[in-house]
Amino acid sequence: MSNSQAAAVKIAAAYHQAWTTGTLDAAASHLAEDVICYAPSGVIEGKAAVRAFMEPFAASLTQSTLLAVFGTDEEAPLMYNTANRAVPSAPGAELYRIQNDLIVEIRIIFxxxxxxxxxxxxxEV
Known part of the structure; x- marks a missing residue:
């Protein structure tokens, strides 16, 4: 693994760890000011908006398990499982694009x- 691969994985894992444990200030420190997030509910633009989007879900978590993370020079996809009081298992995946040691793009699938x-x-089916 190259140093840049290790850096992308480290940043993505640190961001994920921070938001899933409710330390949103630490999570936000990994985001670029103009970060863009593509989520199932729509597009969220900017560091403050992404933080506001993640905060309610992060606050509801009772558990989060990181299942896999890997990376290339500029991106790191990861897969995880979360739980809250109402939902015992909610798998998800995120793709982070990293530039200058900050997350500039997040694509969330869950x-x-x-x-x-x-x-x-x-x-209805």
Whole structure:
């Protein structure tokens, strides 16, 4: 692994660890001011907006397990599983693009179905 690969993985893992443990100031320190986040709910732009988006979910977590992380020179995808009081298992994956030791782009993928079922939403197939 090259030094830049190690750096991308380290930054992504540190950001993930910080937001999943509720230390949002530490998480935000890894974000570029103009970070853009592509989430299932839409596009979030800017460090403050990404933090505000992540904060309620982070606060609801009762557990998070990092399942895998790896990287190339400028990106690090990771896979994890989270849980909260309503949802015992919610797998997710994120792809981080890193420039100048900061996250400039996040792409989040997760299954929204467990959350919809926990809310009692009617799901049509």
């Amino acid at each position: 299954d929204r179905l467990p959350f919809a079922l926990a809310r009692g939403d009617v799901i």
